Amino acid sequence: MTQETVAATSDAVLDREETISRDELEALQLSRLQHTVAYAYDRVPLYKRKFDEAGVHPTDLRELSDLGKFPFTTKEDLRLEYPFGMFAVPQHEVARIHASSGTTGRATVVGYTKKDLADWAKLVARSLRASGVRPGMKVHNAYGYGLFTGGMGAHAGAEALGCTVIPISGGQTERQITLIQDFKPDAILATPTYLLTIADAMIKQGIDPASTSLKYAVLGAEPWTEEMRHELEVTMNLKACDIYGLSEVMGPGVAGEAVETQDGSHIWEDHFRPEIIDAFDPSVVLADGEPGELVFTSLTKEALPIIRYRTKDLTRLLPGTARPAHRRMGRITGRSDDMIILRGVNLFPSQIEEIALRIPELSPHFQLELTRPEGHRMDQMTVKIERRDTVTIESGAAAAKVLQQQIKIHVGSSCTVDVVEPGSLERSNGKLRRIYDMRPKG
Numbered sequence: 001m002t003q004e005t006v007a008a009t010s011d012a013v014l015d016r017e018e019t020i021s022r023d024e025l026e027a028l029q030l031s032r033l034q035h036t037v038a039y040a041y042d043r044v045p046l047y048k049r050k051f052d053e054a055g056v057h058p059t060d061l062r063e064l065s066d067l068g069k070f071p072f073t074t075k076e077d078l079r080l081e082y083p084f085g086m087f088a089v090p091q092h093e094v095a096r097i098h099a100s101s102g103t104t105g106r107a108t109v110v111g112y113t114k115k116d117l118a119d120w121a122k123l124v125a126r127s128l129r130a131s132g133v134r135p136g137m138k139v140h141n142a143y144g145y146g147l148f149t150g151g152m153g154a155h156a157g158a159e160a161l162g163c164t165v166i167p168i169s170g171g172q173t174e175r176q177i178t179l180i181q182d183f184k185p186d187a188i189l190a191t192p193t194y195l196l197t198i199a200d201a202m203i204k205q206g207i208d209p210a211s212t213s214l215k216y217a218v219l220g221a222e223p224w225t226e227e228m229r230h231e232l233e234v235t236m237n238l239k240a241c242d243i244y245g246l247s248e249v250m251g252p253g254v255a256g257e258a259v260e261t262q263d264g265s266h267i268w269e270d271h272f273r274p275e276i277i278d279a280f281d282p283s284v285v286l287a288d289g290e291p292g293e294l295v296f297t298s299l300t301k302e303a304l305p306i307i308r309y310r311t312k313d314l315t316r317l318l319p320g321t322a323r324p325a326h327r328r329m330g331r332i333t334g335r336s337d338d339m340i341i342l343r344g345v346n347l348f349p350s351q352i353e354e355i356a357l358r359i360p361e362l363s364p365h366f367q368l369e370l371t372r373p374e375g376h377r378m379d380q381m382t383v384k385i386e387r388r389d390t391v392t393i394e395s396g397a398a399a400a401k402v403l404q405q406q407i408k409i410h411v412g413s414s415c416t417v418d419v420v421e422p423g424s425l426e427r428s429n430g431k432l433r434r435i436y437d438m439r440p441k442g
């Protein structure tokens with residue numbers, strides 16, 4: 001046991017930083033923040049340029065609220081500095097590189113020193129432990145391995161916690177099911193929609209998903225709702241917790257949820273300083289509790305220090321509970337760039353998930369199609385959703401009407417609902433695409 005690990009709650013030994021007071025944590029944040037802004041300014045030309053342009057200097061950071069004077073960093077900055085322009089250490093000190101898929105534009109590249117990798121593993125281990133995973137457990141890791149941070153990030157964290165890791169990666173669902181049955185893992189790490197794919201495929205094979213050895217699921221990398229948590233917990237007879245992160249800031253494990261409270265992920269504030277800003281007027285830093293865009297500053301990273309990174313994730317900051325000094329984030333309602341604007345009404349796929357899963361005849365398998373039919377000036381949205389396979393076509397059609405009405409009431413948008421055959425929509429292999437935008441461009 002390291003010196004850092006001291007206190008214990010129930011059967012888990014926590015990191016010292018998990019149990020410190022808010023005052024002590026904020027003092028630590030301030031000294032780490034002062035170091036980070038100076039370090040970034042001295043070593044990364046982009047930061048020097050941006051700080052100089054904004055007329056701020058690292059010595060202006062005297063208290064935590066001074067962070068608001070510093071300029072933001074965006075995905076675009078990382079793209080422009082492609083591939084290694086954001087790195088603050090010489091290449092031979094970079095122990096690993098990851099990159100985003102870059103579906104639009106260039107990939108964003110991130111790097112880690114050996115110490116960054118050790119910190120990352122420690123924070124994923126902390127997150128997994130918070131979610132119920134314990135040393136000695138077998139962990140089935142179905143996050144994708146490769147340049148995506150999910151697979152290797154979760155892997156290293158589970159190893160650091162002292163688990164037996166099964167590095168299956170995403171996909172090959174039949175094989176995943178065989179290994180779950182044969183190896184009898186205690187925990188599974190996956191995106192929520194991929195766990196749904198696994199459960200669904202088990203049912204097709206005549207296996208009851210509630211009968212497996214799995215007791216814990218640690219799910220993230222995409223938005224999911226309380227309704228989806230309920231669906232997965234009941235179907236698979238396990239406890240499902242959230243894990244949050246993004247490559248530009250580290251990867252999985254920026255925040256993790258405690259299984260005893262299941263009330264949102266605690267942001268590990270000894271390593272990251274969060275802020276919530278008004279997405280439309282970024283100069284406004286919002287108070288805790290107010291919804292807006294999440295912004296992160298890294299406090300300990302060496303290879304890629306990141307200052308005020310605009311995540312585009314929409315959520316709010318809540319007081320700490322299971323880890324009182326570390327604030328929680330509310331569920332992510334969506335990303336500002338995933339927001340559908342339908343005839344003036346803002347809408348996120350997670351709202352549809354929430355409403356649809358309250359209707360017993362409907363399954364969690366849905367996608368949203370956006371079109372602008374010939375001659376129409378207005379966009380149209382069609383919700384394609386599978387009925388449950390225990391339900392008749394007629395009851396499915398009746399449920400479609402209910403969903404349409406509920407969307408009108410709760411979201412304020414008129415849409416078409418198309419209830420389709422069970423099994424007919426594409427299944428997730430990782431991050432599921434929910435929106436199919438077929439509107440003419442431009």
Ligand code: DLL
Pocket residue numbers: 100143148149150151219220221222223224242243244245246247248251252253311313332335
């Ligand atoms: O998805 C890192 C990760 C891997 C997190 C595995 C959790 C588990 P990126 O590919 O860079 O990194 O995507 C980051 O995914 O900005 C959010 O929009 C979304 N996201 C990640 N975790 C959650 C979550 C990984 N728990 C982007 N809830 C983020 C909602 C999430 N959205």
